[in-house]
Amino acid sequence: MTAILQAIGLSRRFGGLLAVADVSLALAVGELHAVIGPNGAGKSTLVNLLAGELLPTAGSIRIDGDDVTGRGNWRVARCGVGRSFQRTNLMPQMTVLENARLAVQARVSARGLLRTLRRDDASVSIARIALSRVGLAESADRIAGTLSHGQLRQLEIGVALAGQPKVLLLDEPLAGMGPEESETFATLLRELSRDYAVLLVEHDMDVVFAVAHRMTVMLDGRVLECGTPEAIRASAAVRDAYLGHSV
Amino acid sequence: MTAPILEAQGLAAGYGASQVLRSIDFTVHSGETIGLMGRNGMGKTTLIRTLLGLLPAQSGRVLLDGEDVTVLPAFRRAQRGVATVPENRGVFASLSVLENLRLAARDGAWTEARVLELFPRLRQRSRHRGNQLSGGEQQMLAIGRALMTNPRLLILDEATEGLAPLMRDEIWHTIRVVRDSGIAVIVVDKTVSAVLSLADRVTVLVKGGVVYSGSPQVLRDDVELMHRCLGV
Numbered sequence: 001m002t003a004i005l006q007a008i009g010l011s012r013r014f015g016g017l018l019a020v021a022d023v024s025l026a027l028a029v030g031e032l033h034a035v036i037g038p039n040g041a042g043k044s045t046l047v048n049l050l051a052g053e054l055l056p057t058a059g060s061i062r063i064d065g066d067d068v069t070g071r072g073n074w075r076v077a078r079c080g081v082g083r084s085f086q087r088t089n090l091m092p093q094m095t096v097l098e099n100a101r102l103a104v105q106a107r108v109s110a111r112g113l114l115r116t117l118r119r120d121d122a123s124v125s126i127a128r129i130a131l132s133r134v135g136l137a138e139s140a141d142r143i144a145g146t147l148s149h150g151q152l153r154q155l156e157i158g159v160a161l162a163g164q165p166k167v168l169l170l171d172e173p174l175a176g177m178g179p180e181e182s183e184t185f186a187t188l189l190r191e192l193s194r195d196y197a198v199l200l201v202e203h204d205m206d207v208v209f210a211v212a213h214r215m216t217v218m219l220d221g222r223v224l225e226c227g228t229p230e231a232i233r234a235s236a237a238v239r240d241a242y243l244g245h246s247v
Numbered sequence: 248m249t250a251p252i253l254e255a256q257g258l259a260a261g262y263g264a265s266q267v268l269r270s271i272d273f274t275v276h277s278g279e280t281i282g283l284m285g286r287n288g289m290g291k292t293t294l295i296r297t298l299l300g301l302l303p304a305q306s307g308r309v310l311l312d313g314e315d316v317t318v319l320p321a322f323r324r325a326q327r328g329v330a331t332v333p334e335n336r337g338v339f340a341s342l343s344v345l346e347n348l349r350l351a352a353r354d355g356a357w358t359e360a361r362v363l364e365l366f367p368r369l370r371q372r373s374r375h376r377g378n379q380l381s382g383g384e385q386q387m388l389a390i391g392r393a394l395m396t397n398p399r400l401l402i403l404d405e406a407t408e409g410l411a412p413l414m415r416d417e418i419w420h421t422i423r424v425v426r427d428s429g430i431a432v433i434v435v436d437k438t439v440s441a442v443l444s445l446a447d448r449v450t451v452l453v454k455g456g457v458v459y460s461g462s463p464q465v466l467r468d469d470v471e472l473m474h475r476c477l478g479v
Contacts, residue, residue: 036411037411038381038383038411038413038414039381039382039383039384039409039410039411039414040380040381040382040383040384148287148288149287149288150287172409175408175409176287176405176408176409176437177287177437178286178287178437178477178478179437179439179477179478179479180286180478181287181478203409203410203411203412203415205412241413242411242412242413243412243413244412244413244416
């Protein structure tokens with residue numbers, strides 16, 4: 001598989017703290033790559049670097065072979081990177097459809113935006129496709145703030161899909177979900193990984209081991225291990241640093 | 248039997264016109280560990296907020312040691328020995344670990360030294376600010392700060408959420424230590440198996456009402472109830 005997203009020797013320093021240290025990874029469409037590790041290992045910082053929200057102190061990021069290092073988040077988004085956040089980041093007073101439609105419009109230039117506004121149905125139809133992909137087609141006209149916690153997390157991904165990305169960066173999308181919601185979400189992740197390159201940061205190990213094709217384990221900003229879920233589960237170093245013995 | 252530490256009688260509460268809790272009866276006795284369970288949106292956090300005095304009751308009563316505290320503000324209930332570890336941890340971001348602990352201190356068996364013995368990691372990070380801690384360390388600090396008040400009842404709302412597996416194990420171990428020290432505990436958590444193995448009694452909420460209150464073992468064996476009420 002050809003990598004669509006490549007991080008090469010990525011580092012990020014905050015004062016005296018090296019939050020991400022020389023991390024390299026490659027991600028291809030059709031692949032779900034899970035990044036796991038203890039709290040404070042640098043996982044969210046890595047996602048923020050890949051999404052262009054933080055500038056790396058060293059290293060580079062390529063999307064489809066283009067160097068996008070230092071381009072800023074909205075430019076990286078236009079190169080095809082969509083993301084969800086640890087804490088839900090939506091417009092609660094707007095409808096589900098309006099939330100998704102904003103993401104469609106954010107993808108185009110100012111001139112394109114005017115064109116999109118004129119051709120209203122184009123953006124609406126892209127937004128509706130994104131919503132149906134995450135199982136929210138029936139809820140398109142509901143006010144986002146009235147959705148359940150699980151549905152809000154689905155909408156976050158729907159909004160990311162509405163930006164028509166090739167890469168999805170998902171930061172703890174299962175946080176706060178009950179067992180049933182987690183199961184539904186695992187199915188959704190499996191489906192998405194067929195058509196997108198998905199990078200998943202998550203602590204729910206049942207789901208991670210059920211959906212990941214490859215895994216990277218981070219510790220103190222560095223890559224501790226990278227490999228298949230079977231290899232990661234078998235690694236003594238990963239057990240000691242993160243999994244413990246109950247997983 | 249002595250009066251329960253905490254009791255809710257016919258408690259109803261909600262937000263504005265929306266009623267979330269419907270006539271809840273709920274008790275916690277001294278030294279008891281209660282698992283408060285239910286799917287998302289069933290009223291667990293609303294019940295906790297109402298018991299703590301952070302949300303007014305629409306009807307019904309809250310009693311502490313048999314005394315009606317329904318209209319007492321949260322800080323008065325805290326002074327009577329009710330402490331909480333809230334869902335968002337509530338750590339003071341600009342204060343150091345030690346400052347976070349010291350501002351909550353009240354006389355009793357739980358001292359700064361004992362809390363730092365329970366959480367050696369906090370000792371290592373004692374001069375770091377709240378916002379420089381990892382999620383797990385913040386959770387330890389929130390629990391440590393609650394213990395510094397020397398409570399008789401500790402309420403933990405989703406204390407293991409967003410934590411790595413190893414850290415989650417550590418938090419469950421800590422809750423056992425707290426329980427074994429004689430403090431009554433109410434625990435709300437998505438990890439059903441952990442709650443069932445820890446609790447002396449469990450209360451299950453569905454749509455703001457109590458549908459089960461009793462032994463965790465009986466609930467665990469009731470496959471239909473587990474599926475219907477907890478989605479397991």
